[in-house]
Amino acid sequence: MIEEAEDFLSKAHQLQEKLVMYRHHLHAIPELDLSLPRTAAYVKEVLESMGFEPTLVGESGLMVTIGGQHAGKVLLLRADMDGLPIQEETDLSFASLNGNMHACGHDLHTSMLLGAAEILKANEGQLHGTVKLMFQPGEETLHGAKMMLESGILDNPKVDAAMMLHVLTGMPIPIGQFVVPEAGGAISASSDWFEIIIRGRGAHGAMPEAAVDPLNVAAHLHLALQGILSREISPIDNAVLTIGVMEGGSTNNVIPDTARLKGSVRTFNTALRDNMEARIRDISAGIGETFQAKMDVIYTRGCPEVKTDSGLNQQMRTSIANTFGAGSYIGITELVPGGKLMGSEDFAFVSQAVPSTTVFLNAGNTEEGYGYPVHHPKTMFSDEVLYKGAAAYAAFARDWLDSNR
Numbered sequence: 001m002i003e004e005a006e007d008f009l010s011k012a013h014q015l016q017e018k019l020v021m022y023r024h025h026l027h028a029i030p031e032l033d034l035s036l037p038r039t040a041a042y043v044k045e046v047l048e049s050m051g052f053e054p055t056l057v058g059e060s061g062l063m064v065t066i067g068g069q070h071a072g073k074v075l076l077l078r079a080d081m082d083g084l085p086i087q088e089e090t091d092l093s094f095a096s097l098n099g100n101m102h103a104c105g106h107d108l109h110t111s112m113l114l115g116a117a118e119i120l121k122a123n124e125g126q127l128h129g130t131v132k133l134m135f136q137p138g139e140e141t142l143h144g145a146k147m148m149l150e151s152g153i154l155d156n157p158k159v160d161a162a163m164m165l166h167v168l169t170g171m172p173i174p175i176g177q178f179v180v181p182e183a184g185g186a187i188s189a190s191s192d193w194f195e196i197i198i199r200g201r202g203a204h205g206a207m208p209e210a211a212v213d214p215l216n217v218a219a220h221l222h223l224a225l226q227g228i229l230s231r232e233i234s235p236i237d238n239a240v241l242t243i244g245v246m247e248g249g250s251t252n253n254v255i256p257d258t259a260r261l262k263g264s265v266r267t268f269n270t271a272l273r274d275n276m277e278a279r280i281r282d283i284s285a286g287i288g289e290t291f292q293a294k295m296d297v298i299y300t301r302g303c304p305e306v307k308t309d310s311g312l313n314q315q316m317r318t319s320i321a322n323t324f325g326a327g328s329y330i331g332i333t334e335l336v337p338g339g340k341l342m343g344s345e346d347f348a349f350v351s352q353a354v355p356s357t358t359v360f361l362n363a364g365n366t367e368e369g370y371g372y373p374v375h376h377p378k379t380m381f382s383d384e385v386l387y388k389g390a391a392a393y394a395a396f397a398r399d400w401l402d403s404n405r
Helices: 002-014 016-027 037-049 106-122 144-150 214-231 270-291 310-324 348-353 383-403
Strands: 055-057 061-067 073-080 129-136 161-168 178-180 185-188 191-199 239-247 258-267 294-303 306-308 329-331 356-362
Touching: 002 016, 002 106, 002 310, 002 383, 016 037, 016 106, 016 383, 037 061, 037 106, 061 106, 061 144, 073 106, 073 383, 106 129, 106 161, 106 383, 129 144, 129 383, 144 348, 161 310, 161 348, 161 383, 178 310, 191 214, 191 270, 214 239, 214 258, 214 270, 239 270, 258 270, 270 294, 306 310, 306 348, 306 356, 310 329, 310 356, 310 383, 356 383
Parallel strands: 073 129, 073 161, 161 356, 178 329
Antiparallel strands: 055 061, 061 129, 178 356, 185 306, 191 258, 191 294, 239 258
């Protein structure tokens, strides 16, 4: 197994120059949400050059299968392809000039999975089962994975397990270090949004008794909502409730008719997620009744928490160690206390449907000039990790299929 792992690593290393070309091209043309015409066309062209016949799945999503010559299970490997509406502020020679930016590393993910596709295609006859590759749009808006699931990505053939890779940057660990979950369970939070419209009654600022002041209601509501976290949730649970917008009024001597709050909620389990929504609605109604305002709560579910399977996590650790060496990874709890990330990831929809695992790969060390985190206009990622990501995808797929014949 170790000799085979080293062979996959060698093959990936030989592809490095090609992977850099893929990544630079994709980085320069970032597109948003589900509409990725140039990105999807490029990925399709590259896959076709390898001998694949990509299938369109929903809007801009692409899928290919590898193997199937020997009976076995089906493993899904996923890469996201969309960018962010951020004006890039790097001085890279291949920087985006279209007002969008690959500030989360999705250009690396896609390039790595293209590399894995070539490695696995060349070893197709050795696969004891089938590998399905999922090139996904719309991760940043949390639309893409759900759309591709609804379009049948997990069927024909039916997927038994799934894996995703995500790059990191601005981290105090070496470039090229992998980060792997230890135990199973949630590692990334659910993400929901809400908007509360407060309908009061406006009046002259000199006559507050004639008004139902929505700004006063907004202030009380903000404080009351924070009480959910401080007084209703156990300290050993995790949740975030952030108010990102408080707005209303247009001048200093007029009480307006309306005000609004907008916020987000993140949790790690379904019961707490449901309770957060219920309490936001209850508290909003109660505050409105207390101050005689009408309250409209618009609550939008984004994505659930990302779950990992302990058995798949163990296979990931074994595959990474066999491919790159025993010191090539750390556990996620060594990087993040508790092993949970408050950020959200729409691979969650896949992980809720089939057993799944996630591996992280550091592509930027803080002491080597990579001082900005993901989603920052100056964030950068090192090209040198591209072959490692490709090898990790491919090696895990082969090893898991071998172990689950």
